Amino acid sequence: MKLNGGQALIKSLEMEGVEVMFGLPGGAILPVYDPIIDSPIRHILVRHEQGAGHMAEGYAHATGRPGVAMVTSGPGATNIVTPLADALMDSIPIVVITGQVPSMAIGTDAFQECDTIGITRSVTKHNELITSAQDIPRVIREAFHIATTGRPGPVLVDIPKDIVDPRHPNSAMEWYWPDSVDLPGYKPTTKGHPKMIREAARLIGESRRPVIYAGGGILKARAAEILRELAELTGIHVVTTLMARGAFPDSHPLCLGMPGMHGNYTAVTAMQKADLLIALGSRFDDRVTGKLSGFAPDAKIIHVDIDPAELGKVRRPDVPIVGDCRLVIEELVRAVRDLGGTDAQPDRTEWNATIRRWQTDHPLHYEQGWDEGDKLKPQFCIESLCANSPDDTIVVSGVGQHQMWSSQLWKFDHPYTWVNSGGLGTMGFAVPAAVGAKVGMPGKTVWAIDGDGCFQMTAQELVTASAERIPVKVAILNNAYLGMVRQWQELFYEERYSEVYLSPDLPDYKMWAEAMGCVAFRVEHPDDVVTTIEKANSIDDRPVVIDFRCDSDEKVYPMVAAGTSNDDIILGPEQGQGGH
């Protein structure tokens, strides 16, 4: 079958099972947009290419399937660099297709030319410039394979215009679909080493103060269920990192919640005092460890990760296991059972009692009082959203205070219900990622909890949501500041507030949202919080935005100041330092 390159590209995406793609056409990618008209693939036209990338990420987060974005050359490609970097940091499988100037124009500084492959080399798991139309099916097949296997990540495919343009002879190709991929340098290890797994089971069986340190790898490996089995079998408590919220139910008695810089006291301190950390798909990020030399000083480390480079990168493990988290934990459960299972676990009564005491003595806390004229407590808004939205609501956040409060206070009882930008910390992630998540999971309620600073970065994608009838909901915790920066300036720069004030009224978020086709509300009084949320939740035919007027003095606590040890966790202004 003779096809042109553009047809072959779209057909390749169909062969990969792509149902939806996010993108924005332009000169170089134009020929590929023509066959989209005849394709069953749904194309969602974004308003800015960054939106396309984050939508693809949100889609992948929520569904586990690779997100696909397509943009043009030059500025189209540079605009999607941020989502690529974001997806690389958080191991999100996305495939980005960029147009490129015609082969013969490459290197001539042609109109809308940039070195996309060079620019994106360090922010992709892999990228490739296709040089012949005949290679298109093979490269697309490889791109999806690389993006979704091993440690997932973003793959970019750059396609010169001549090989997809039916008017150009270079676009002629004979259609085929490769049976398999041939990548001699890419063979991820998925099965853990049996000896190491037995050694891990033995260490667990000796540990008096163990903690499971569950990371985003649990979700990538679809390992939430087996994680729960391991925790229940051994009776070991679980902390879920920012990327792993929902991987273990918050309502479970063994769940300790989020550790790290803004983790709760018990999660942070349990890790500090542990004699064994079972790190599953987590990477000892600096936001989790605090000052490395002071991190979990007495703990032996079992580290399971599909990326061998993570083992020993930050903290040397006693038992390193390269493999897929689900497969390794399955084997680990078997190995623990072989050693006697639950009955063979040592007596941890004292440790469990200590953990319960920490939980009782140092719960998450904020001032709940309200006087006339006060602004809303952002924490109260989040708790109200959680209490009045469906149990399996997908929560998407931007980056900053609202993100930390959401992660702390939302009760996540299901995997794949928390979508955020963890590693890169991309402000503006929430709105487009929520759109992508909703497209992937149309039956679920999707709430973006956003800051006012973040919202202004990518709000235009609500136009996309309105136009495409994607009814996402956005809660702006509008405190008129770049709140997290303000918090640091207050605590560490003697309250010298430099370039952080944004104004609560400029823009007028309600009018702006309405102008973008959304239903919009403004809430200033605590009594209106729940009723407005209920109203928002009842709307299912268009996007909704709520502008919550929040208290700019509120800070995220607990906090481990940058560069200090987790032992020096600050609980709050009135409670001072904890730890002892």
Add this chain to the structure above:
Amino acid sequence: MSSAANAQPRHHILTVLVENKAGVLARVSGLFARRGFNIYSLAVAPTDDERFSRITIVVDVESTPLEQITKQLFKLINVVKISELDPADAVEREMMLVTVKAEGAGRGQVIELVQVFEGRIIDVGLEAITVVLAGPPSKLDDFEDLMRGYGIVQIQRSGRVALPKLERQQPATSRLRRTG
């Protein structure tokens, strides 16, 4: 370049088998730059199999453990195999082209030294000669030091290439990563 560089344990030789594709060298060098790893020298050449090239990298492991360097390298999709060559178990060679001032009485001395080092004179000018010299990097270092006294006009070194020594019992390379 410091003399007797290969005697310092901070330098390790990696031979990296890569797919022979456009941009692979940029991926490797870009990775080193991005992760703050130091390259001491680097040489690339095709192998007997046209699908693959071999990159010989001498890395400076003072700041980064070798293990992390090889693990990150191996994450590159086009990297097929990485072997570390222990300098004690490897034969290493490097080539040097050097133009040295050679006038008057010095001319004879330079030519004599070239002969001692088993180099060859490949170009002769009125006031200078160009010499090619191949050998272990330390030998090149020594020659370079000696020539400095006469005045080096230009010098070009190739970066080293290496292969495991052919020993009878032990496997010659310590494979850090294997592929199926």
